[in-house]
Amino acid sequence: xxxxxxxxxxxxxxxxxxxxxxxxxxxxxxxxxxxxxxxxxxxxxxxxxxxxxxxxxxxxxxxxxxxxxxxxxxxxxxxxxxxxxxxxxxxxxxxxxxxxxxxxxxxxxxxxxxxxxxxxxxxxxxxxxxxxxxxxxxxxxxxxxxxxxxxxxxxxxxxxxxxxxxxxxxxxxxxxxxxxxxxxxxxxxxxxxxxxxxxxxxxxxx
Amino acid sequence: xxxxxxxxxxxxxxxxxxxxxxxxxxxxxxxxxxxxxxxxxxxxxxxxxxxxxxxxxxxxxxxxxxxxxxxxxxxxxxxxxxxxxxxxxxxxxxxxxxxxxxxxxxxxxxxxxxxxxxxxxxxxxxxxxxxxxxxxxxxxxxxxxxxxxxxxxxxxxxxxxxxxxxxxxxxxxxxxxxxxxxxxxxxxxxxxxxxxxxxxxxxxxxxxxxxx
Numbered sequence: 523x524x525x526x527x528x529x530x531x532x533x534x535x536x537x538x539x540x541x542x543x544x545x546x547x548x549x550x551x552x553x554x555x556x557x558x559x560x561x562x563x564x565x566x567x568x569x570x571x572x573x574x575x576x577x578x579x580x581x582x583x584x585x586x587x588x589x590x591x592x593x594x595x596x597x598x599x600x601x602x603x604x605x606x607x608x609x610x611x612x613x614x615x616x617x618x619x620x621x622x623x624x625x626x627x628x629x630x631x632x633x634x635x636x637x638x639x640x641x642x643x644x645x646x647x648x649x650x651x652x653x654x655x656x657x658x659x660x661x662x663x664x665x666x667x668x669x670x671x672x673x674x675x676x677x678x679x680x681x682x683x684x685x686x687x688x689x690x691x692x693x694x695x696x697x698x699x700x701x702x703x704x705x706x707x708x709x710x711x712x713x714x715x716x717x718x719x720x721x722x723x724x725x726x727x728x
Numbered sequence: 729x730x731x732x733x734x735x736x737x738x739x740x741x742x743x744x745x746x747x748x749x750x751x752x753x754x755x756x757x758x759x760x761x762x763x764x765x766x767x768x769x770x771x772x773x774x775x776x777x778x779x780x781x782x783x784x785x786x787x788x789x790x791x792x793x794x795x796x797x798x799x800x801x802x803x804x805x806x807x808x809x810x811x812x813x814x815x816x817x818x819x820x821x822x823x824x825x826x827x828x829x830x831x832x833x834x835x836x837x838x839x840x841x842x843x844x845x846x847x848x849x850x851x852x853x854x855x856x857x858x859x860x861x862x863x864x865x866x867x868x869x870x871x872x873x874x875x876x877x878x879x880x881x882x883x884x885x886x887x888x889x890x891x892x893x894x895x896x897x898x899x900x901x902x903x904x905x906x907x908x909x910x911x912x913x914x915x916x917x918x919x920x921x922x923x924x925x926x927x928x929x930x931x932x933x934x935x936x937x938x939x940x
Contacts, residue, residue: 546780556809558811590835592833592888622805675780675810677805678803680801681900689895689904690891693900693903695906696939706929711922712926713922715920719917723914
């Protein structure tokens with residue numbers, strides 16, 4: 523590969539990354555990621571089993587910047603007009619993954635690769651084209667996700683600009699204030715300030 | 729657990745068509761998930777690409793839809809995405825030829841049917857800007873055909889995660905506002921004597937009562 527080609531490719535990659543971070547995918551710091559991948563022939567059952575295991579513990583608990591995430595199996599027949607492609611009697615499926623998280627995308631993809639969320643790797647291994655080395659080859663894994671990403675047309679947030687960390691900390695503080703309000707009538711006036719600062723003022727560390 | 733085949737999946741969707749509540753699996757604590765996949769006319773796909781593109785360039789236009797949505801205090805996040813026929817040639821969702829689908833994803837609290845009712849009522853004719861060219865779209869009113877349309881195009885989730893499953897959108901809004909006011913009270917506390925603070929604290933509790 524000569525220098526000119528390398529520069530052109532690097533420029534194109536940078537342009538693609540910028541496009542993925544464009545405003546339609548982001549609202550107030552939250553990023554909407556949608557990824558559609560085709561399930562490998564014969565891997566539908568294994569994929570459903572992997573997904574069923576998430577009921578006990580979601581792999582997204584290891585990704586603390588995730589607000590919401592979902593996996594959906596999309597068989598051809600549920601889409602009107604979709605072809606009835608079959609393999610060993612099973613219909614070919616696509617896997618839809620979508621997540622809303624505190625952006626940017628690049629950082630979240632890094633988190634996915636290094637968080638130890640091997641369950642997610644197992645899921646995408648059931649899909650066509652996923653890199654052989656999985657998350658070990660971080661760049662290839664990230665390229666795979668980006669190349670199957672669908673850009674969001676419209677994105678709405680009920681509380682723009684609020685991170686998962688801040689929301690959780692605020693909810694925790696509200697709970698502590700409630701407990702304190704119920705206890706306050708039994709606290710001596712002279713000690714109320716100290717106890718309030720001790721019980722309510724401190725922010726929870728994630 | 730026995731793996732779910734595509735046929736099982738389709739049966740579960742269709743047999744549930746009469747029930748007006750969230751599909752099984754589309755729940756995480758108080759959060760509910762909705763995902764619809766609607767086939768749209770080719771000309772409508774062009775319109776949506778134009779509309780979404782304009783919205784990306786001029787975000788202020790977002791008020792057209794986002795403004796009324798702000799009045800729906802039970803939506804965490806919502807989004808619309810265009811998906812090209814994934815069974816056509818090319819990368820999934822971006823193949824050339826074939827149909828185009830409109831994905832609608834929402835995270836909300838409360839009952840499914842109440843959500844759809846409120847959504848249709850608040851957005852009203854604005855919904856035609858989005859779904860107007862979708863095959864079989866009956867319009868937002870009357871409510872029953874619209875609910876049937878949504879249910880017919882809805883897919884159950886294989887996995888759903890919410891980072892704060894026990895909080896409704898209203899609880900989150902209250903907690904964020906309370907947090908802001910608490911910061912101010914704590915700032916004030918430094919300059920107040922214990923007796924002064926106790927008085928201010930009682931006043932504060934009265935002021936934020938509706939947020940608790």
